[in-house]
Amino acid sequence: MDARAQRETLITLSNAGVTRGGRTLVSGVDLTIARGEIVTLIGPNGSGKSTTAKLATGVLKPSIGTVLRKPGLRIGYVPQKLTIDWTLPLTVDRLMTLTGRYSASEISAALEAVGAARLLKAAVQELSGGEFQRVLFARAMIRKPDLLVLDEPVQGVDFSGEVALYDLVRQIRDTTQSGILMISHDLHVVMAETDTVICLNGHVCCRGTPSAVKRSPEYLKLFGERAAGSLAIYQHHHDHEHHDDGCVVAEGHEHDDEGHDHAGHHHG
Numbered sequence: 001m002d003a004r005a006q007r008e009t010l011i012t013l014s015n016a017g018v019t020r021g022g023r024t025l026v027s028g029v030d031l032t033i034a035r036g037e038i039v040t041l042i043g044p045n046g047s048g049k050s051t052t053a054k055l056a057t058g059v060l061k062p063s064i065g066t067v068l069r070k071p072g073l074r075i076g077y078v079p080q081k082l083t084i085d086w087t088l089p090l091t092v093d094r095l096m097t098l099t100g101r102y103s104a105s106e107i108s109a110a111l112e113a114v115g116a117a118r119l120l121k122a123a124v125q126e127l128s129g130g131e132f133q134r135v136l137f138a139r140a141m142i143r144k145p146d147l148l149v150l151d152e153p154v155q156g157v158d159f160s161g162e163v164a165l166y167d168l169v170r171q172i173r174d175t176t177q178s179g180i181l182m183i184s185h186d187l188h189v190v191m192a193e194t195d196t197v198i199c200l201n202g203h204v205c206c207r208g209t210p211s212a213v214k215r216s217p218e219y220l221k222l223f224g225e226r227a228a229g230s231l232a233i234y235q236h237h238h239d240h241e242h243h244d245d246g247c248v249v250a251e252g253h254e255h256d257d258e259g260h261d262h263a264g265h266h267h268g
């Protein structure tokens, strides 16, 4: 069965907007997120990205328009910043239980799923930027969310770490079929797998696939001619198939147990 054809819509914003004290923070946002879909919000500082994400998650109520969420929608949130008392010792397994009660096996499985199993007993203060982001992903995923909201998932991470984190986002999308709403605060990278980029500037400036947005006159007008170079699209050319067990299907072979050569992936 075609998974795309039966994708369940998780959230629908129709002409949604927020006003505060007579000021419009964002308006006219139409947006849907379905299961297995990646939507990325971009735009300059103060353009309404966080406000739009808060409308989607229900943290803010719309002043104008409507926001519909699938009943019982479970949301996992990876924050841009986490307020932690960095002077107190805190291990990763303890961090995982600060906002919910989970069994040791649930915690291990969540860390395993993001490639961070070995960090279980590590001190949060000693993690690298990329390791910390992975732990935050695990903390969001342990709730088995229908929708994962990622507020600037790659900040504080170097380029190879970025590549690894985008790989992880794709893997989470593929394995869990959760919807993903990403906020990119500094426009530098949009995942090529993003189904829809929504470029905000207090309203929806333009929208579409990453490459369509990059070429759109509204986008170029907003960010200038240099913009086309600044919106780097994180490419992942998937030129092979995977078996259910994750093994690569070698061309002309039914199953290749040693077929873990991912030379076909190009990151750039």
Ligand SMILES: Nc1ncnc2c1ncn2[C@@H]1O[C@H](COP(=O)(O)OP(=O)(O)OP(=O)(O)O)[C@@H](O)[C@H]1O
Pocket: 020, 025, 043, 044, 045, 046, 047, 048, 049, 050, 051, 052, 185
């Ligand atoms: N609770 C609030 N009350 C009043 N104004 C607010 C509130 N929250 C945000 N704003 C204003 O709304 C506008 C949009 O803010 P928002 O945080 O959504 O932007 P953003 O695109 O996420 O920005 P950044 O990239 O800087 O994080 C800004 O001008 C901000 O100052």
